[in-house]
Amino acid sequence: MTKPISLIINGLPVQAPQGATILEAAQGAGIFIPTLCHCPDISSAGVCRLCLVKIARKKKLHPACHTPVPEGMEVITDDPEITRVRQVTLELILTDHDFNCLFCPKSGTCRLQQLVNQVGFDEDRFARLKRVAKDLPVDTSNPFFDFNPNKCIQCGICVRTCDEIAGVNALDMAYRGYDLKVSTFGDKPLKESVCVSCGECVERCPTAALVRKRIEHPTREVRTICAYCGVGCGLYLGVRGDTVVKARGDPANPVSRGELCVRGRFGYRFIHSLSRLEGPLVRAYDRIERVDSSGGRGKDGEPVTRPLVKQEGRFVEISWDQAINYVASTLSHYKGDQFAAMSSAKCTNEENYLFQKFVRTVMGTNNIDHCARL
Ligand code: SF4
Ligand code: SF4
Ligand code: SF4
Ligand code: FES
Numbered sequence: 001m002t003k004p005i006s007l008i009i010n011g012l013p014v015q016a017p018q019g020a021t022i023l024e025a026a027q028g029a030g031i032f033i034p035t036l037c038h039c040p041d042i043s044s045a046g047v048c049r050l051c052l053v054k055i056a057r058k059k060k061l062h063p064a065c066h067t068p069v070p071e072g073m074e075v076i077t078d079d080p081e082i083t084r085v086r087q088v089t090l091e092l093i094l095t096d097h098d099f100n101c102l103f104c105p106k107s108g109t110c111r112l113q114q115l116v117n118q119v120g121f122d123e124d125r126f127a128r129l130k131r132v133a134k135d136l137p138v139d140t141s142n143p144f145f146d147f148n149p150n151k152c153i154q155c156g157i158c159v160r161t162c163d164e165i166a167g168v169n170a171l172d173m174a175y176r177g178y179d180l181k182v183s184t185f186g187d188k189p190l191k192e193s194v195c196v197s198c199g200e201c202v203e204r205c206p207t208a209a210l211v212r213k214r215i216e217h218p219t220r221e222v223r224t225i226c227a228y229c230g231v232g233c234g235l236y237l238g239v240r241g242d243t244v245v246k247a248r249g250d251p252a253n254p255v256s257r258g259e260l261c262v263r264g265r266f267g268y269r270f271i272h273s274l275s276r277l278e279g280p281l282v283r284a285y286d287r288i289e290r291v292d293s294s295g296g297r298g299k300d301g302e303p304v305t306r307p308l309v310k311q312e313g314r315f316v317e318i319s320w321d322q323a324i325n326y327v328a329s330t331l332s333h334y335k336g337d338q339f340a341a342m343s344s345a346k347c348t349n350e351e352n353y354l355f356q357k358f359v360r361t362v363m364g365t366n367n368i369d370h371c372a373r374l
Contacts, residue, residue, distance in 0.1 A: 005070070007071070007072065009029060009077060010031065010076060015028075022067050022077075026075070033051050034051060036206055046065055051064040052085055053076060054075065054082060057074075087121045090121050093112070095131050096132070097153065101113055106151075134149065137149075141191035144213060145197075145213055146210075146211055147182070151209040153207055157204045159173060159182065161204050162201055165259060170194045171183070197262040198260065198265065199265040200260075216240055216245035219239065221238050221239065223236055228346070233260055233261075235250055236250055244271050247264060247268045336363075342371065343355050345370065
């Protein structure tokens with residue numbers, strides 16, 4: 001294990017791992033430094049300048065997120081001069097921001113809004129600096145989230161996320177000066193870009209520039225595993241009442257480390273779909289007597305909670321025992337290569353193992369495949 005670095009922050013002795021930045025050293029010691037363009041899981045760009053700190057014997061202020069700590073460094077993270085610089089920086093960021101928190105979908109969870117409260121700003125000075133907010137068109141082409149450039153602070157987090165986390169590079173900074181903005185290739189709508197709608201940029205955007213189309217605030221969260229495929233990404237499902245209203249990645253999950261694809265992040269609405277199947281379906285074109293039917297017909301538009309067989313184009317409810325008897329009696333007519341099976345990524349590894357064992361040893365064939373391989 002390498003020896004930690006010793007430094008002084010605000011007069012207090014602090015230790016930090018080799019290679020740590022001032023920000024990491026301060027956060028490790030429980031010292032708050034405001035940040036806007038920093039995300040712990042992507043590279044630092046040092047563009048917002050809100051994390052500026054003083055270093056002993058250096059004239060300029062330095063960005064804490066972008067400055068590594070050498071042994072013996074002495075840092076000041078907070079004094080009236082630093083606060084004033086941060087306030088002016090924040091005021092400059094806000095000068096052309098579409099600043100209407102009361103009606104903003106991000107209000108309450110917006111990092112910019114939090115910093116305005118934490119760092120504060122001088123209202124008179126801000127009134128002099130304020131420009132008319134841009135009135136750029138909002139890109140609503142993506143089915144899951146919108147991009148509102150009028151709320152964008154050009155922190156570049158989305159660009160770095162799309163490059164370093166998603167590996168897609170759908171976004172970049174385009175144009176120059178006052179016209180600088182986040183853009184897809186050729187400034188096309190997101191839907192026409194290479195974006196795969198993973199939502200990683202939306203998750204990290206500190207403002208309402210990138211926001212989900214549906215915003216409902218959960219009252220509690222349930223930790224679980226995504227049911228869509230065999231990767232097994234960790235999820236927190238946000239629940240309001242009895243309804244799942246949000247999904248976010250579980251950073252502690254060793255498989256996905258907080259990342260999700262479009263299905264895991266935005267595809268949770270199937271859970272409450274009225275046409276969702278909650279029991280197995282047996283597709284049968286035989287006479288219903290064969291499965292000893294005693295059930296009535298399923299009602300259109302109601303969730304299916306029991307096994308069904310299809311007869312003359314309609315599904316008919318039967319019990320689990322009837323369904324299993326039906327499957328067993330039907331399978332007994334086939335063996336060897338007359339039979340093939342497709343397994344599901346929604347099952348557990350153990351269920352898939354048992355299924356292949358059944359197909360190979362009971363049905364006597366290697367004709368088994370799995371949708372995750374496609
Ligand atoms: S993006 Fe944040 S700061 Fe801007 S209006 Fe919305 S809540 Fe307020
Ligand atoms: S869209 Fe969001 S993450 Fe991207 S640059 Fe603008 S504010 Fe930053
Ligand atoms: S949703 Fe994913 S692929 Fe699309 S721009 Fe954002 S990070 Fe890139
Ligand atoms: S957080 Fe350090 S420059 Fe933005």
